[in-house]
Amino acid sequence: QVQLVQSEAEVKKPGASVKVSCKASGYTFTAYYIHWLRQAPGHRLQWMGRINPTTGGTSYEHEIQDRVTMTRDTAITTAYMELRSLKSDDTAVYFCARSNEGEDWFDPWGQGTLVTVSS
Amino acid sequence: DIQMTQSPSSLSASIGDRVTIACRASQNISGYLNWYRQRPGKAPELLIYLTSTLQSGVPSRLSGSGSGTHFTLTISSLQPGDFATYLCQQSYGVPWTFGQGTKVEIK
Numbered sequence: 001q002v003q004l005v006q007s008e009a010e011v012k013k014p015g016a017s018v019k020v021s022c023k024a025s026g027y028t029f030t031a032y033y034i035h036w037l038r039q040a041p042g043h044r045l046q047w048m049g050r051i052n053p054t055t056g057g058t059s060y061e062h063e064i065q066d067r068v069t070m071t072r073d074t075a076i077t078t079a080y081m082e083l084r085s086l087k088s089d090d091t092a093v094y095f096c097a098r099s100n101e102g103e104d105w106f107d108p109w110g111q112g113t114l115v116t117v118s119s
Numbered sequence: 120d121i122q123m124t125q126s127p128s129s130l131s132a133s134i135g136d137r138v139t140i141a142c143r144a145s146q147n148i149s150g151y152l153n154w155y156r157q158r159p160g161k162a163p164e165l166l167i168y169l170t171s172t173l174q175s176g177v178p179s180r181l182s183g184s185g186s187g188t189h190f191t192l193t194i195s196s197l198q199p200g201d202f203a204t205y206l207c208q209q210s211y212g213v214p215w216t217f218g219q220g221t222k223v224e225i226k
């Protein structure tokens with residue numbers, strides 16, 4: 001079955017970086033975009049950006065585009081999201097999710113990765 | 120950015136009740152509106168895309184309607200597994216944005 005499995009929870013200090021992985025299985029990895037979204041406590045879901053696994057091309061949300069990088073390794077069907085210069089406001093559950101090109105709804109989702117930023 | 124507003128923020132209902140959740144967009148998004156269910160501590164699950172198309176496996180007692188700026192999700196007969204938070208999302212323009220959620224609780 002189609003599945004996205006994310007890496008484990010992380011605790012980071014302010015100013016550090018975090019890299020979350022998303023392992024895809026059950027489908028052709030290069031046939032679908034991978035998106036990254038986050039859900040901070042008490043806040044609504046926020047779309048962070050997406051990567052085209054075929055080309056590596058990316059599109060980022062404007063507020064975080066200077067701090068985020070999305071990459072992929074097609075050999076191991078894994079996508080990555082790195083967020084730099086972490087702040088306490090970045091404490092959230094981070095999700096990866098799949099979409100078809102031109103069909104910007106998300107299915108399925110990874111299980112989520114809690115990133116806690118605390119001194 | 121397109122702002123999405125859901126109402127109500129929460130509601131209490133009983134098994135078998137008909138429930139309607141509204142989602143309003145800050146601008147015309149045509150039919151580019153999607154619905155998700157999120158259970159506590161879990162990832163969202165896609166229920167409906169493009170206003171009214173049910174995702175595979177979603178029961179027909181769920182339905183979606185609307186266009187332009189006003190959309191609704193209806194559950195015709197609430198079942199135990201329906202108690203969760205429901206989210207709308209617009210796929211009209213980047214950045215894709217979500218509503219704040221509607222929590223459906225047991226009365």
